[in-house]
Amino acid sequence: MRGLCCAAVWRSLLQFTLLGFALFAADRLWWSGGPPPPVVIPAERVAALRGELTRTLGRAPTPEEIDRALGPEVDDELLFREALSRGYERDDPVVYRRLVQNLRFAGAAEEQDDDALFEQALAMGMHETDVVARRRMIQRLRLDLEAAAPVDPPDERELRAAYESEPERYRAPARTRLTQLYFRGEHEERARRVLVRLMREGTAPDDAREAGEPFLHPAQQPPQSHRELADRFGASFADGVDAAPVGAWSGPIASAYGVHLVWVQEREPERALPFEEVRESLVHAVRAERRREALERALAALRRDVSVEVASAPTG
Numbered sequence: 001m002r003g004l005c006c007a008a009v010w011r012s013l014l015q016f017t018l019l020g021f022a023l024f025a026a027d028r029l030w031w032s033g034g035p036p037p038p039v040v041i042p043a044e045r046v047a048a049l050r051g052e053l054t055r056t057l058g059r060a061p062t063p064e065e066i067d068r069a070l071g072p073e074v075d076d077e078l079l080f081r082e083a084l085s086r087g088y089e090r091d092d093p094v095v096y097r098r099l100v101q102n103l104r105f106a107g108a109a110e111e112q113d114d115d116a117l118f119e120q121a122l123a124m125g126m127h128e129t130d131v132v133a134r135r136r137m138i139q140r141l142r143l144d145l146e147a148a149a150p151v152d153p154p155d156e157r158e159l160r161a162a163y164e165s166e167p168e169r170y171r172a173p174a175r176t177r178l179t180q181l182y183f184r185g186e187h188e189e190r191a192r193r194v195l196v197r198l199m200r201e202g203t204a205p206d207d208a209r210e211a212g213e214p215f216l217h218p219a220q221q222p223p224q225s226h227r228e229l230a231d232r233f234g235a236s237f238a239d240g241v242d243a244a245p246v247g248a249w250s251g252p253i254a255s256a257y258g259v260h261l262v263w264v265q266e267r268e269p270e271r272a273l274p275f276e277e278v279r280e281s282l283v284h285a286v287r288a289e290r291r292r293e294a295l296e297r298a299l300a301a302l303r304r305d306v307s308v309e310v311a312s313a314p315t316g
Contacts, residue, residue: 036081036305038306038307038308038309039077039078039306039307039308041073041310046066046310049066049069049070050066053065053066053069066310067308067310070308074303074308075299075302075303078299078302078303079137079142079299079302080128080134080141081302082302083137083140083141084128084137086141088140088141089122089133089137090122092136092137094133094136095127095133095136095137096118098130098132098136099118099121099122099126099127099130100114100121102121102126103117103120103121104117145294145295145298145299146291146292146294146295147291147294148294148298149287149290149293149294150290153283154282154283154286154287159275159279159282159283159286160275162282162285162289163275166285167272169285170272170273170278170281171270171271171272172268172271172272173225173226174225174267174268174269174270175223175224175225175228175267175268176223176224176226176229176266176268177221177223177224177265177267178221178241178244178263178264178265179205179206179209179219179220179263179265180212180217180219180260180262180263181208181209181211181212181260181261181262182212182213182214182257182258182260183212183213183258183259183260184213184258184259185257185258185259187213188252188259191251191259191260191261192252194211194212194261195249195250195251195252197211198211198249198261199249203249205219205263208263211261212260212261217232217233223266226242229241233257233260234254234255234256236253236254236255240253240262241262244264245264246264246266246267247263247264248263248264249261249262249263250264
């Protein structure tokens with residue numbers, strides 16, 4: 001009787017195993033030449049995205065705008081499928097550590113070794129549902145696809161084309177050289193009195209450095225762009241400097257620290273950077289564009305014959 005029970009148990013296990021393999025094969029039929037399954041976007045995600053776009057645009061988004069916004073998510077799903085088809089989940093150390101760690105946190109027995117836990121996690125499909133594991137596999141595939149780009153040095157023609165295609169990228173911003181005198185915010189009235197005196201006496205910037213209060217930045221400031229001034233002193237200071245005249249005292253101008261009297265010594269206008277000056281940046285830009293194009297070609301191939309089913313957002 002005991003032997004019959006064992007045989008029945010084994011038969012049941014075999015049936016479940018075969019059924020599992022059949023379901024797995026059906027789900028992955030497209031890997032072996034069958035039609036790829038559609039990418040299905042949950043209705044809840046569509047509703048959330050519609051709300052985000054409505055707040056951003058100030059109106060209801062068009063279907064085309066929703067599709068465009070969903071594009072990166074669809075691409076990630078296709079990249080993840082491709083990573084699975086390449087078996088990335090089995091040879092990636094980050095995925096391995098993550099899945100083992102998950103089961104350890106879940107209370108796996110201490111005597112179970114890491115390899116056994118890893119296989120258990122894979123059997124549970126944890127590599128397909130864990131956000132960190134998915135991101136890692138997608139990121140790794142992106143890098144591998146980009147690595148298919150040509151690695152030979154860009155020639156002169158490519159560099160010139162890159163330089164001419166984005167003229168605004170290779171421009172030096174306008175810069176301002178100035179002297180500033182600092183006063184704490186509660187001393188703004190004192191700053192105004194000092195300003196009147198400096199203007200009345202025609203005090204030059206080099207002779208006025210002691211008129212302000214101690215400050216962490218020197219009085220004499222090197223040429224800086226609007227953004228650099230904003231990063232150092234705050235946006236209100238940069239705006240005030242832009243409005244200040246050249247060769248005269250002005251202020252008080254508020255900053256993130258207090259208020260300042262400012263003497264603008266000179267303004268360098270925005271200018272185009274010479275080709276030779278940005279050659280090295282152009283080399284990096286061309287190589288980055290090659291990687292982008294290699295990734296886009298691979299994504300185009302993955303998108304081929306794959307439909308996207310977007311469920312309508314719930315109403316009511």
